[in-house]
Amino acid sequence: SKAKLFDQNTKVKTTFKDVAGLEGAKEEVQEIVDFLKYPEKYTTLGGKIPKGALLVGPPGTGKTLLAKAVAGEAKVPFFSLSGSDFVEMFVGVGASRVRDLFKQAKEKSPSIIFIDEIDAIGRARGKNAMSGSNDERENTLNQLLTEMDGFGTNTNVIVLAATNRADILDKALMRAGRFDRQIYVDLPDVRERKEIFEVHLRPLKKSEGLDLDFLSKQTPGFSGADIANVCNEAALIAARNGKKAVDKQDFLDAVDRIIGGLEKKNKIIT
Ligand code: ATP
Numbered sequence: 001s002k003a004k005l006f007d008q009n010t011k012v013k014t015t016f017k018d019v020a021g022l023e024g025a026k027e028e029v030q031e032i033v034d035f036l037k038y039p040e041k042y043t044t045l046g047g048k049i050p051k052g053a054l055l056v057g058p059p060g061t062g063k064t065l066l067a068k069a070v071a072g073e074a075k076v077p078f079f080s081l082s083g084s085d086f087v088e089m090f091v092g093v094g095a096s097r098v099r100d101l102f103k104q105a106k107e108k109s110p111s112i113i114f115i116d117e118i119d120a121i122g123r124a125r126g127k128n129a130m131s132g133s134n135d136e137r138e139n140t141l142n143q144l145l146t147e148m149d150g151f152g153t154n155t156n157v158i159v160l161a162a163t164n165r166a167d168i169l170d171k172a173l174m175r176a177g178r179f180d181r182q183i184y185v186d187l188p189d190v191r192e193r194k195e196i197f198e199v200h201l202r203p204l205k206k207s208e209g210l211d212l213d214f215l216s217k218q219t220p221g222f223s224g225a226d227i228a229n230v231c232n233e234a235a236l237i238a239a240r241n242g243k244k245a246v247d248k249q250d251f252l253d254a255v256d257r258i259i260g261g262l263e264k265k266n267k268i269i270t
Pocket of ligand 1: 018021022060061066162164199
């Protein structure tokens, strides 16, 4: 069977409207949207458009969502792959796959390449010397660096990458002309959780007077992904109980269930 190398989406529908909270991060990526849409505006004064930016933050906080929204706002194709899939699936061919990816993205430029879990490829070299796939990973990383260095200033492909472990990344990735910008994507505070609830409640039939301030206060430490889960779970619980609308109790039950799941996950890790 032929494993899929990367996803290619030429009609991204996601926009900044779908991304709740993250005001600072959105402001920073707005500039990238602008680079993609109006490159001449920047290059005319001799400036170089950045080639890459690193989205840094805990799991489920909307890094992938934000990267996709950049493509949606700029109306450019979105090429995406996950670092961990990459290392697992393409033993022996990682470097040539990276070359293919960049070749396609350049052909379709302006475009975005998004690399999720870049730490799987971009861990500092020389660590984990015992692991057999280490040379392979390093070849893949080197090819990634080579591709980014090889971009001309007018290529207009911007590479976004996500990680929750910026501390373990090879410093070579952060050098000027590579991922030289870091954009922080943090867990939402109570006000931002309310905004995220608003986004994910849009498609639900909810009971009147549902108190979003209350729900936001009940969910400290929840990521955007957790809140999306709560909303979906609440709708399923309500349906299972034959209700016509999703009410406060359904949300509370869903919150309990998600907290239970999070605790289990943490137990496995620690
Ligand atoms: P990971 O590090 O685990 O890959 P991530 O930071 O890339 O996570 P996403 O995959 O973007 O997180 O988020 C998963 C889902 O959670 C999104 O598709 C969306 O439904 C929801 N979500 C996360 N953050 C937000 C947000 N700020 N606004 C609205 N929805 C969000």
